[in-house]
Amino acid sequence: MSKLVIVGTVAFDAIETPFGKTDKILGGAATFIGLAASHFDVDAAAVSVVGGDFPQEYLDLLVNKNINIEGVEIVKDGKTFFWSGKYHNDMNSRDTLATELNVLEHFNPVVPEAYQDAEVVMLGNLHPLTQQSVLDQMTKKPKLAILDTMNFWMDIALDDLHAVIKNIDVITINDEEARQLTGEYSLVVAARKIHEMGPQYVVIKKGEHGALLFHNDHMFYAPALPLEEVFDPTGAGDTFAGGFAGYLAKTEDYSFENMKNAVIYGSTLASFCVEKFGTERMQNISKDDVEYRLKEFKRLTQFNIELS
Amino acid sequence: MSKLVIVGTVAFDAIETPFGKTDKILGGAATFIGLAASHFDVDAAAVSVVGGDFPQEYLDLLVNKNINIEGVEIVKDGKTFFWSGKYHNDMNSRDTLATELNVLEHFNPVVPEAYQDAEVVMLGNLHPLTQQSVLDQMTKKPKLAILDTMNFWMDIALDDLHAVIKNIDVITINDEEARQLTGEYSLVVAARKIHEMGPQYVVIKKGEHGALLFHNDHMFYAPALPLEEVFDPTGAGDTFAGGFAGYLAKTEDYSFENMKNAVIYGSTLASFCVEKFGTERMQNISKDDVEYRLKEFKRLTQFNIELS
Numbered sequence: 001m002s003k004l005v006i007v008g009t010v011a012f013d014a015i016e017t018p019f020g021k022t023d024k025i026l027g028g029a030a031t032f033i034g035l036a037a038s039h040f041d042v043d044a045a046a047v048s049v050v051g052g053d054f055p056q057e058y059l060d061l062l063v064n065k066n067i068n069i070e071g072v073e074i075v076k077d078g079k080t081f082f083w084s085g086k087y088h089n090d091m092n093s094r095d096t097l098a099t100e101l102n103v104l105e106h107f108n109p110v111v112p113e114a115y116q117d118a119e120v121v122m123l124g125n126l127h128p129l130t131q132q133s134v135l136d137q138m139t140k141k142p143k144l145a146i147l148d149t150m151n152f153w154m155d156i157a158l159d160d161l162h163a164v165i166k167n168i169d170v171i172t173i174n175d176e177e178a179r180q181l182t183g184e185y186s187l188v189v190a191a192r193k194i195h196e197m198g199p200q201y202v203v204i205k206k207g208e209h210g211a212l213l214f215h216n217d218h219m220f221y222a223p224a225l226p227l228e229e230v231f232d233p234t235g236a237g238d239t240f241a242g243g244f245a246g247y248l249a250k251t252e253d254y255s256f257e258n259m260k261n262a263v264i265y266g267s268t269l270a271s272f273c274v275e276k277f278g279t280e281r282m283q284n285i286s287k288d289d290v291e292y293r294l295k296e297f298k299r300l301t302q303f304n305i306e307l308s
Numbered sequence: 309m310s311k312l313v314i315v316g317t318v319a320f321d322a323i324e325t326p327f328g329k330t331d332k333i334l335g336g337a338a339t340f341i342g343l344a345a346s347h348f349d350v351d352a353a354a355v356s357v358v359g360g361d362f363p364q365e366y367l368d369l370l371v372n373k374n375i376n377i378e379g380v381e382i383v384k385d386g387k388t389f390f391w392s393g394k395y396h397n398d399m400n401s402r403d404t405l406a407t408e409l410n411v412l413e414h415f416n417p418v419v420p421e422a423y424q425d426a427e428v429v430m431l432g433n434l435h436p437l438t439q440q441s442v443l444d445q446m447t448k449k450p451k452l453a454i455l456d457t458m459n460f461w462m463d464i465a466l467d468d469l470h471a472v473i474k475n476i477d478v479i480t481i482n483d484e485e486a487r488q489l490t491g492e493y494s495l496v497v498a499a500r501k502i503h504e505m506g507p508q509y510v511v512i513k514k515g516e517h518g519a520l521l522f523h524n525d526h527m528f529y530a531p532a533l534p535l536e537e538v539f540d541p542t543g544a545g546d547t548f549a550g551g552f553a554g555y556l557a558k559t560e561d562y563s564f565e566n567m568k569n570a571v572i573y574g575s576t577l578a579s580f581c582v583e584k585f586g587t588e589r590m591q592n593i594s595k596d597d598v599e600y601r602l603k604e605f606k607r608l609t610q611f612n613i614e615l616s
Contacts, residue, residue: 187534
């Protein structure tokens, strides 16, 4: 069974959408990535940090999903990272109401020894130096290193970001971030420029408009499943990344052809994530739910034009 | 061979994009629809009106593409409809600089007798009463009536629009227009409400984000082909509609399954349209060009996940 190292925040979120608002609930990139990856037969370990205020039941939840949490440091007298945001009516834009770094400010990720030879490393959105330090701890070059990032690091740590981007295989990034990183409006041209920065594979996430996978001159596109109601988009991008990474780790096939399937699995899992607040929906998806929705994706996208 | 009646403007456009600007060039919904439909083995006729200022060479161009122009009225002492627009840097929004209705103001479409029993009618964007008058001239109920419209008619002629929408099979509309027509943000819910207004099939065009086809509880999605450069989006929606209508008229199969293919053909042809100013690219696409790009669409969207 492949090992998958997941680095990212384990956090509190407080979310407001047109449908309602929550108190502090479970959130964080590593949480969403882990919950999505847990749908695949992989040996996943989360590397993160929380404060003494973090409820044991949240940690138990991860453990019950077969996510190893040996690498989740608990800073007894510290407070857990907290993010709060409010979504606008169109659900495509949001205002950040609060960001309290807390224990994240001095986070030094430690990859448990048993996972330092993991086949797949998923570097969730964190400071690029933190992401690099995880790569540096791997005793064996991973078969696949995937990195997610955001515009914030382009603003304040662009050189560090460029340095770590050189060392990874796949980058997942949203459309606006791809444009910011390259100065190119066309996503095709932006992806080519990102290739030149290092990654062999570029995934551009377009939210409700789906995701594009680029590899040299090859492109693949997966739509987001059109839904009657998007309840809370928080975590959808991380869920996509977790499904993508989990599927590849399970199948141990890192070819472009198989990455197409990984993108479909990522999109499928993300389509559940947005149906309820926070991780609520992700905690309770069955194998049948996933299978059924994959069939919906097939019906949504597959056609039969015979070509010569 | 199926007959296809195409109603819409044949016009002058003057276009400005970040890549350059044009003088008055050939444009109009019926022009783009006709050029797209001409890629299929159908007996197509344009119903429209132009002024005495309209160059014979533009009319010849349509005739050379096997488009019957008996129904294109020439008002000798009138001026041709003229539209001028300027696209913003993102190419997704534009300002209208000028709209001169001219001969369009008193346009009474006349369907040539030989085409009053056409199998397929494509009602391009015009006043809903004009669209209805074309339907009224059909001596035989068409196998498929397709209607394209825009927000302008929702603003000034909503009742007339509702009246004609009742009588058609397929509506093509963009996402913002679908939202305006229904008051629903979710396109899934909007499509359902439009179904209830009459059309069995709803196509929602999302520009660079592709197109959705809805039929009862069935959905199909076709992306727009990601391009290095979008040169001029003018006419892309009409080209999509023309490819859609032309393919269905040729195959004479109006099932949902075959409409999926029609959406793919529409998207394929639209991907050419935006590569040059106005109709320039559409005038010179070979069968091989189309075939090659269809293969690109297949590679872009088809995957192989085995499901039980």
